[in-house]
Amino acid sequence: MRQTKSKQTTIVNCRFAIEKSTVVNCKSAVVRCFFAVLLLLTLIGGCSYVSPWVSGRRPAYEDELSAPYDQIKVGGSIIHDAVPKMQRLQDELEPRLAANELISHSENVVVSLGQSKDGFRNWFNMVTFHKNELNVVRKYFFFVNDKTGSFEIRSNRGLRLDCEMVLGKEAFAGGDKSENTRRISILKNVLDNLRKDIDELGDDADSPDQENQMLDICWMLINQTFDVILRKLDSSPIQATRLSQAGGVEFDHINFDKGKIQMFVKGDIVMVKIRLGAFVSRIEDPQSKRTKRASRKPSFVPRRY
Secondary structure: OHHHHHHHHHHHHHHHHHHHHHHHHHHHHHHHHHHHHHHHHHHHHHHHOOOHHHHOOOOOHHHHHOHHHHHOOOOOOEHHHHHHHHOOOHHHOOHHHOEEEEEEEOOOEEEEEEEEOOOOEEEEEEEEEOOOOOEEEEEEEEEEEOOOOHHHOOOOOEEEEEEEEEOOHHHHOOOOOOHHHHHHHHHHHHHHHHHHHHHHHHOOOOOOHHHHHHHHHHHHHHHHHHHHHHHHHHHOHHHHHHOOOOOOEEEEEOOOEEEEEEEEEEOOEEEEEEEEEOOHHHOOOHHHHHHHHHHOOOOOOOOOO
16 A cells, blocks of 8 residues: 555656646746747847837937937028037937038038948938028938848838928919929929039038038939929829828839928928838828827836836
8 A cells, every 4th residue: 555655646746747847848938939039020120129118218310310400490590509509529429320420511501421330321411501691591401221121021221301491582483383383393492402502512622522422422312302203293293282281292212112202381481301211101290290209108118027
């Protein structure tokens, strides 16, 4: 009898050990699966992947770079307070924005050019001053990211252009033009002013070759984008009615796939917003954008154990 009980006890202990081992193995498998999922998300998102609750608190990469553009006011800022906003020191940029920004200027135009260390991201903040009054009459922000995500599943490639400027009365003159034709004409005036400002910087003999090359690349992409937009509007002027709507005018781009443009006119000031590729979903009415920012919350909060 004792021997039988001993065997029964041994059998029970073995079963308990097997069940306990199974539970431990299951937990270990769950942990391994969890880390595998995190690794997969990181690979899919590339090096730019950020936890959702962190990205919810931190502005997007290009939104931080556009700080000078956002702070400078057309018609309100003067040369003495606009230029210091553009001359950001290297230690004023976050580590993830680590790059060198170069300042270049002509008689009336000042530009701050930047490029990421890997060379895939290029941007500039540019302002133009009135010849006599020295107040800001035009401002621009341009950003392009030509780097694809890992495995090309999630691409961050995109282009963004913001500009705001004062136009003369002749640009708004309607005459016998239709409203849509007048809007297209205003957009062409915006492009002409941008071309003139970049040409003025390019004519500066004191500008280093690196700055001229960066400006040439940026201008080539901007001009190509405007060419696509204007060809679409010229072929179908009715599309111009959507320029001031929340969704803007959609178009196809040869390098960045989808694109959108908006244009708003207030008095003698014109504001244009262009988004391509990964940024195309970020174009909307400025008022609704401010409302969304005020109510935005992290979509996921990590649980504390």
